[in-house]
Amino acid sequence: xxxxxxxxxxxxxxxxxxxxxxxxxxxxxxxxxxxxxxxxxxxxxxxxxxxxxxxxxxxxxxxxxxxxxxxxxxxxxxxxxxxxxxxxxxxxxxxxxxxxxxxxxxxxxxxxxxxxxxxxxxxxxxxxxxxxxxxxxxxxxxxxxxxxxxxxxxxxxxxxxxxxxxxxxxxxxxxxxxxxxxxxxxxxxxxxxxxxxxxxxxxxxxxxxxxxxxxxxxxxxxxxxxxxxxxxxxxxxxxxxxxxxxxxxxxxxxxxxxxxxxxxxx
Amino acid sequence: xxxxxxxxxxxxxxxxxxxxxxxxxxxxxxxxxxxxxxxxxxxxxxxxxxxxxxxxxxxxxxxxxxxxxxxxxxxxxxxxxxxxxxxxxxxxxxxxxxxxxxxxxxxxxxxxxxxxxxxxxxxxxxxxxxxxxxxxxxxxxxxxxxxxxxxxxxxxxxxxxxxxxxxxxxxxxxxxxxxxxxxxxxxxxxxxxxxxxxxxxxxxxxxxxxxxxxxxxxxxxxxxxxxxxxxxxxxxxxxxxxxxxxxxxxxxxxxxxxxxxxxxxxxxxxxxxxxxxxx
Numbered sequence: 001x002x003x004x005x006x007x008x009x010x011x012x013x014x015x016x017x018x019x020x021x022x023x024x025x026x027x028x029x030x031x032x033x034x035x036x037x038x039x040x041x042x043x044x045x046x047x048x049x050x051x052x053x054x055x056x057x058x059x060x061x062x063x064x065x066x067x068x069x070x071x072x073x074x075x076x077x078x079x080x081x082x083x084x085x086x087x088x089x090x091x092x093x094x095x096x097x098x099x100x101x102x103x104x105x106x107x108x109x110x111x112x113x114x115x116x117x118x119x120x121x122x123x124x125x126x127x128x129x130x131x132x133x134x135x136x137x138x139x140x141x142x143x144x145x146x147x148x149x150x151x152x153x154x155x156x157x158x159x160x161x162x163x164x165x166x167x168x169x170x171x172x173x174x175x176x177x178x179x180x181x182x183x184x185x186x187x188x189x190x191x192x193x194x195x196x197x198x199x200x201x202x203x204x205x206x207x208x209x210x211x212x213x214x215x216x217x218x219x220x221x222x223x224x225x226x227x228x229x230x231x232x233x234x235x236x237x238x239x240x241x242x243x244x245x246x247x248x249x250x251x252x253x254x255x256x257x258x259x260x261x262x263x264x265x266x
Numbered sequence: 267x268x269x270x271x272x273x274x275x276x277x278x279x280x281x282x283x284x285x286x287x288x289x290x291x292x293x294x295x296x297x298x299x300x301x302x303x304x305x306x307x308x309x310x311x312x313x314x315x316x317x318x319x320x321x322x323x324x325x326x327x328x329x330x331x332x333x334x335x336x337x338x339x340x341x342x343x344x345x346x347x348x349x350x351x352x353x354x355x356x357x358x359x360x361x362x363x364x365x366x367x368x369x370x371x372x373x374x375x376x377x378x379x380x381x382x383x384x385x386x387x388x389x390x391x392x393x394x395x396x397x398x399x400x401x402x403x404x405x406x407x408x409x410x411x412x413x414x415x416x417x418x419x420x421x422x423x424x425x426x427x428x429x430x431x432x433x434x435x436x437x438x439x440x441x442x443x444x445x446x447x448x449x450x451x452x453x454x455x456x457x458x459x460x461x462x463x464x465x466x467x468x469x470x471x472x473x474x475x476x477x478x479x480x481x482x483x484x485x486x487x488x489x490x491x492x493x494x495x496x497x498x499x500x501x502x503x504x505x506x507x508x509x510x511x512x513x514x515x516x517x518x519x520x521x522x523x524x525x526x527x528x529x530x531x532x533x534x535x536x537x538x539x540x541x542x543x544x545x
């Protein structure tokens with residue numbers, strides 16, 4: 001028994017500390033060492049770079065300050081308001097365009113005209129158009145996710161095989177059932193793809209918008225660190241934005257797995 | 267068996283059916299004045315060159331597509347003509363060429379979909395009925411799996427059960443076993459044979475596999491190359507239930523020669539027509 005237990009422990013140990021994990025860890029260590037070295041020997045053009053330990057100290061400072069966490073909160077609220085609005089409007093619109101030829105004929109040309117405009121190009125108009133800066137940022141985040149989700153939903157609906165719809169109608173499903181139980185779940189994989197991609201874009205848009213127009217938020221904080229010439233804090237801001245974006249994408253992925261149990265099991 | 271009392275319904279009458287795709291444009295005549303009938307409870311197998319219009323006919327009977335002229339009757343009721351097209355319903359179940367189980371539903375949810383959505387059974391009852399059906403064909407234990415977790419052979423059987431639980435008058439299968447290996451096919455044939463013998467109902471089975479056609483069919487309807495018409499009807503008077511050793515019997519081999527000759531003639535025509543189109 002003991003031997004088996006020992007073997008099991010060993011296997012668990014190997015699973016956690018296998019060679020690839022060790023290599024991954026080493027790559028991070030090597031990156032930090034290289035960074036230290038670059039600053040230490042004053043490589044031309046990079047002499048302003050802070051030492052890793054300065055950034056670490058900055059991070060520790062930030063972690064203890066309320067304004068820093070407030071920045072997280074402001075950015076996350078902006079992301080979620082804009083992103084959720086984009087889903088609430090974009091998913092039904094995409095479904096309608098995917099289902100009704102007539103509706104698509106009337107809406108798609110305008111949609112396709114606006115879609116290629118990069119979300120950041122909306123910034124001036126958004127600032128002028130919306131009564132508050134906050135609303136214009138919500139709107140910009142919305143734009144970042146909106147076109148992507150709509151185009152994915154349309155794609156998702158059209159990818160559903162006609163035999164699934166036929167099978168459902170033979171089985172006695174009425175149009176309402178076909179919509180809710182065939183078209184919606186059938187386009188779910190594309191909806192999740194659209195949400196994942198859209199979440200990535202919204203962070204791009206948000207940071208640009210905050211730097212230009214925002215009050216507070218991670219993007220603004222990073223920008224202010226620049227105007228104060230606080231380089232360690234610029235890096236802290238950048239890393240924070242990366243982590244925040246990663247967490248949001250993970251959340252969307254997790255939602256996707258929950259919503260599509262049939263995709264996960266194998 | 268599970269399909270309950272059977273009522274000898276499901277007579278199909280196909281009368282002078284013509285189907286022209288895109289009459290104003292490319293104008294493809296898929297079927298021209300095609301007529302035949304299938305008696306109630308008969309296992310009809312349709313064979314013919316690829317693209318000859320077999321699926322067109324199936325779609326018309328099922329109510330998925332319209333016809334250009336002619337009439338199709340089910341038990342005396344006109345279900346398809348130029349001016350009338352009865353929508354798909356549970357009397358005419360289809361098992362599709364590429365499989366049409368709902369990937370987001372488990373096996374159980376797929377099988378009970380029909381009775382529940384029609385509000386013909388309470389969910390509880392449907393689950394019991396489905397469980398019994400699965401058990402009878404030896405497919406118990408997969409109720410909570412998703413289709414993509416199953417082999418294609420098992421998927422096909424589940425799809426057939428999903429059709430049968432509705433006790434349709436007609437079951438239409440469009441090359442359902444295409445792409446399965448020979449061993450899996452044998453299993454499928456026995457499965458279908460069992461189901462059919464337990465409770466005969468009208469079958470409309472499209473295939474390219476002549477062995478399959480003769481083994482399963484009470485009659486084999488050979489179609490001409492496009493535009494599809496009936497080339498020949500071969501009645502298969504082999505006793506039921508059939509077992510695979512009949513494939514070696516003399517009567518079987520004679521039938522096969524008869525079918526093969528007819529199919530070969532049409533295949534040649536189809537090939538030549540293809541050559542002409544290329545030239």
